Amino acid sequence: MIGLPQLYLLAGAMFAAFAVLSALDRTNRKRFGNAAFWALIALSFFAGDLLGRGDPPTTSEAERAASSERRGNRLFLPALIVPVTALVGSLFLKDSGWIDPKQVTLVSLGAGVLIALTVCYLWLRPPPLAPVEEGRRLMDSVGWAAVLPQMLAALGAVFALAGVGEVVGGIAGQAIPEGSLFAAVAAYALGMALFTMIMGNAFAAFPVMTAAIGIPILIHRFGGDPAIVCAIGMLSGFCGTLLTPMAANFNIVPAALLDLKDKNAVVKAQVGTAIPLLACNLLLLYFLAFR
Amino acid sequence: MNYLVLIGILIVVAGFALRLNPLLVVAVSALATGLIAGKGFVEVLSAFGKAFNDNRFVTFIYILLPVIGLLERYGLQQRARTMVGNMRGATTGRLLIGYLLFRQISASLGLISVAGQAQTVRPLVAPMAEAAAERQDPALTEEGREKVKAVAAATDNVGLFFGEDIFIAIGSILLMVGVLEQNGIHLAPLQLSVWAIPSAIAAFLIHGARLLLLDRRLSSPRGTSGEGDHPKGGGGVSVAASPVTPPPRFAGSPSPSGDGEDL
Numbered sequence: 001m002i003g004l005p006q007l008y009l010l011a012g013a014m015f016a017a018f019a020v021l022s023a024l025d026r027t028n029r030k031r032f033g034n035a036a037f038w039a040l041i042a043l044s045f046f047a048g049d050l051l052g053r054g055d056p057p058t059t060s061e062a063e064r065a066a067s068s069e070r071r072g073n074r075l076f077l078p079a080l081i082v083p084v085t086a087l088v089g090s091l092f093l094k095d096s097g098w099i100d101p102k103q104v105t106l107v108s109l110g111a112g113v114l115i116a117l118t119v120c121y122l123w124l125r126p127p128p129l130a131p132v133e134e135g136r137r138l139m140d141s142v143g144w145a146a147v148l149p150q151m152l153a154a155l156g157a158v159f160a161l162a163g164v165g166e167v168v169g170g171i172a173g174q175a176i177p178e179g180s181l182f183a184a185v186a187a188y189a190l191g192m193a194l195f196t197m198i199m200g201n202a203f204a205a206f207p208v209m210t211a212a213i214g215i216p217i218l219i220h221r222f223g224g225d226p227a228i229v230c231a232i233g234m235l236s237g238f239c240g241t242l243l244t245p246m247a248a249n250f251n252i253v254p255a256a257l258l259d260l261k262d263k264n265a266v267v268k269a270q271v272g273t274a275i276p277l278l279a280c281n282l283l284l285l286y287f288l289a290f291r
Numbered sequence: 292m293n294y295l296v297l298i299g300i301l302i303v304v305a306g307f308a309l310r311l312n313p314l315l316v317v318a319v320s321a322l323a324t325g326l327i328a329g330k331g332f333v334e335v336l337s338a339f340g341k342a343f344n345d346n347r348f349v350t351f352i353y354i355l356l357p358v359i360g361l362l363e364r365y366g367l368q369q370r371a372r373t374m375v376g377n378m379r380g381a382t383t384g385r386l387l388i389g390y391l392l393f394r395q396i397s398a399s400l401g402l403i404s405v406a407g408q409a410q411t412v413r414p415l416v417a418p419m420a421e422a423a424a425e426r427q428d429p430a431l432t433e434e435g436r437e438k439v440k441a442v443a444a445a446t447d448n449v450g451l452f453f454g455e456d457i458f459i460a461i462g463s464i465l466l467m468v469g470v471l472e473q474n475g476i477h478l479a480p481l482q483l484s485v486w487a488i489p490s491a492i493a494a495f496l497i498h499g500a501r502l503l504l505l506d507r508r509l510s511s512p513r514g515t516s517g518e519g520d521h522p523k524g525g526g527g528v529s530v531a532a533s534p535v536t537p538p539p540r541f542a543g544s545p546s547p548s549g550d551g552e553d554l
């Protein structure tokens with residue numbers, strides 16, 4: 001039966017051909033970069049289904065229990081090196097001049113990883129490749145979900161290019177009955193949550209909903225306090241983030257990291273908090289912003 | 292207005308509902324949306340690629356995995372469980388409420404990355420919550436165990452989201468300042484961030500109450516407790532719950548009944 005696998009072979013062949021021709025294209029100074037990129041895409045079409053979850057050598061449950069018994073609470077120390085380095089770095093290295101101040105936490109986090117690894121090598125004396133093998137064990141359990149947040153961010157960019165936000169904002173703006181403050185507040189708060197669920201990201205929803213409802217209706221027509229409208233509007237959007245698999249880095253990746261069978265388990269655990277909290281935000285907005 | 296550009300949203304919803312590979316669904320949705328909006332293939336691809344590239348920092352967090360994997364090799368999770376086992380009075384709910392408070396306060400001080408799903412939940416918080424739950428309910432099923440881990444992850448998210456906006460230099464506050472600026476309204480970040488406090492308190496109360504309910508459910512012997520608002524799950528005493536019947540939900544609040552996507 002002909003199905004997707006055959007189509008993928010065809011597409012793979014096409015991208016492979018792109019790769020070969022790119023490599024031969026002497027007019028492009030960066031031709032090998034292009035060739036490698038298309039070859040990667042071709043590889044994902046040809047071999048994407050051949051990937052499986054690896055089974056790197058690791059310790060048994062009994063060995064772990066024995067090691068945990070022997071080493072005691074000192075095992076926590078290397079695990080705490082990373083957050084403590086991130087904390088100290090963000091507090092003290094911001095103005096040092098040799099770290100980009102905007103990225104100081106991430107840089108410190110990276111440094112913390114290297115320090116923790118060094119400590120682990122010196123103390124635990126693992127086989128040289130063990131950290132990479134153990135990392136691969138966890139990475140394989142995350143699997144394709146690892147790239148999903150980046151893919152969704154890219155989808156958001158295309159949505160912005162295509163003007164999806166304006167259309168959604170327009171629909172939301174039209175949905176409000178004339179003159180009803182409560183309906184307008186509800187449309188803004190629920191619209192933020194719903195559009196955030198679609199985009200997986202309150203940052204993408206905020207400019208759209210605020211331009212469609214927040215500023216013209218809540219602030220200008222009803223005289224709402226801009227700071228309260230915006231702050232609580234954004235937090236209504238965050239309730240949406242709790243409710244959507246589109247926010248993959250918060251909701252899908254953790255399920256994978258924790259080896260949960262149901263990839264939506266984290267979203268489901270959040271529903272009972274997000275919905276009452278969204279209702280709270282709606283009421284806070286209604287009662288605080290229009291005094 | 293071109294309503295057809297909404298097709299991308301439909302594709303994503305349908306794709307997630309049909310459980311197709313999300314990466315493929317996202318790529319198809321982006322392509323369809325871009326082409327229907329009248330953009331050229333190259334333009335769509337380059338916008339997609341640029342954003343993909345610009346967001347590599349999201350994937351950076353996996354840099355932690357070798358350290359965590361290595362420590363797990365030497366028994367970190369077992370240690371976390373033993374530690375909770377030795378703490379008298381430690382329950383899943385109390386532990387997670389403590390973590391929620393820590394996460395909200397640290398995030399409100401701008402310390403976003405010192406904790407997180409990879410940093411703290413996988414190596415420490417989830418095993419601790421699991422160990423406490425095992426002690427509260429020795430007959431904890433595999434499903435119950437999964438729920439407790441999922442709640443641990445959820446607690447991290449709630450704490451982060453409803454703490455970080457109190458910090459003045461966080462991305463979302465700066466975005467608000469920028470959007471208002473474009474519309475001729477000038478506000479300082481502090482004026483916005485103080486208004487994140489009421490919602491942060493509400494988040495703590497609501498999620499904290501759910502965590503206490505979780506405790507009550509874990510501690511009360513199944514099938515006999517008075518607060519069985521979900522009689523369906525209350526029957527099985529020691530028989531392992533069948534995978535078809537979900538155990539009771541944590542709170543009496545609205546939850547999705549089926550397995551469907553919450554899109």
